[in-house]
Amino acid sequence: MDALLFPANLELTSNTIRAAVASASVGVAGAVLSPFVVLRRWAYLGDGIAHAAFGGIGTAVLLAIAFPALNNGVAIFLIGAAFALATAGAVGWISRRRAVSGDAAIGIFVAAALAWGFIAFGIHAHLGRGNTTGWETYLLGNVNRLPPAAMALAAGVCAAILLVVAVLRRQIVLYCFDPTLAEVSGVPVGFVHYLLIMLVAVVIIAGMQLAGNLLVAGLLVLPGAAGLAVSRRMKIVVAVAVGANVAATLAGIAVSWRWPFIAPGPAIVAVLFLEFLVAYLSRGRGLSE
Amino acid sequence: MSEPIIEISNVDFAYGQRLVLKHINISVARGTTVGVIGPNGGGKTTLMKLLLALLKPTRGTITVAGMPAVAAVRRGDVMGYLPQNPQTPPGFPINVGQFVRLGLAGKIGILGRESADDLRHVRWLLGKVGIEELADTPIGELSGGELQRAYIARALASRPHVLLLDEPTTGIDRIGQDQFIRFLNDLKQSLALTVILASHDVRTVAAVCDRLACLNVTLHYHDVPENMPRELAREMFGSDLAELRTSRAG
Secondary structure (H helix, E strand, C coil), rough: CCHHHHCCCCCCCHHHHHHHHHHHHHHHHHHHHHHHHHHCHHHHHHHHHHHHHHHHHHHHHHHHHHHHHHHHHHHHHHHHHHHHHHHHHHHHHHHHCCCCCCCHHHHHHHHHHHHHHHHHHHHHCCCCCCCCHHHHHHHHCCCCCCCCHHHHHHHHHHHHHHHHHHHHHHHHHHHHHHHHHHHCCCCCCCHHHHHHHHHHHHHHHEEEEHHHCCHHHHCCCHHHHHHHHCCCCCCHHHHHHHHHHHHHHHHHHHHHHHHCCCCHHHHHHHHHHHHHHHHHHHCCCCCCC | CCCCCEEEEEEEEECCCCEEEEEEEEEEECCCCCEEEEECCCCHHHHHHCCCCCCCCCCCEECCCCCCCCHHHHHHHCCEEEECCCCCCCCCCEEEHHHHHHHHHHHHCCCCCHHHHHHHHHHHHHCCCCCCHCCEEEECCHHHHHHHHHHHHHHHHHCEEEEEEEEECCCCCCCHHHHHHHHHHHHHHCCCCCCECCCCCHHHHHHHHCCCEECCCCCEHHHHHHCCHHHHHHHHHCHHHHHHHHHHHH
């Protein structure tokens, strides 16, 4: 049992600490936004943004053929992040104009970005260029050799999101309740709309190395769904979401270290899903009051 | 007549090529209650959306409390609004007290905080609309009538000068309509409100409004109910206005 709980390869290295801090930070940031993502019915938005980043990473590995200076993890990450932010802005703009429904806009970007990402990796492999990390790593996450900048980014994103949500909570809550009611009440709805989408995007960017582009959006949906399953009080919803997300991210990376054939993204989301099931099955048993 | 708080001047509005409102001029004096009546498609809802700056006039201007409608809405403390058939998103995790306090979100702005006086006013409003004991109840657990009162309290939380009501008695039975009329008359007096009431419910309009605006693309009538031509009243209400007011008073 000890060998299972405290495996030899789970020693306390600087990478372990960095991964744990980054995981907890992304967990808190995603959890604080998660109830709003669920209430605003943006569950699919995180997927759209994360998959756009995969398309960006595919673009980066192709660009690295022409510009070898880009053939490094930081440049590839930054180009992926730029794609994610651009997609977030585009989805926000399209959904606000209502020319195309929000879910259709996201669906368009998900399909197009994933397709382009795989095409780019396919071209890269066909040309036999370089030793760029395989697409599975980007899609499913990897916590080995996490650079200090990744931990700093996650901690910074977490602090920024806590600050923004604390300051703007009334406007965000009213916007999520009913955007039209918020607008006629004098809330700057356009600002809140784009701000929320950009916050979702930066959590995706901070978490995609940890959980992978394919599954990082789970950090923004499952904890909020679990919180909302057990309570009708926002403070409890957020507290449950934070607890669920931090526990899942830490447990997920521990599982991935213990059994390296399991990528961190699927491990984290599997734990989150179990937590959601527990929350759903225990709903209405006291937390709502 | 006291100074106008709402001035609608030469307003046209078209959805694409379809003209919905044409050459509308309405002046609303402070403290009056204006009933906006007319057939379906006559432009009542469009006029409300123009007042709330959700739409922009194709031509003409709208001022509220001396400023353009869009500026009045952005201030957050000029107009309160009760939508038609208020509803809550399923499972939304706030209670009634928190919901009413959200009515301050526009007024206090992004970096502001609710003052102690604002919070006292919210508590007073909860009592005034008769849902004080429900303050800690999740908003999704209210009945239709309770939810409408919560929405009205939310609309009044920022102490607006103008209250816009969109079809407030639609789907409410006769007893509920009577209660709403008493409730609205009491609120008007307590808060010195100017009220714009768009409604199909001619009995409610006849009972609470001291000005009528009969709208069917153009403005057919805008004056006190007593001066309304009998033929127009019969066309709009299907009966004599004086009879309606008498029956409602009884």
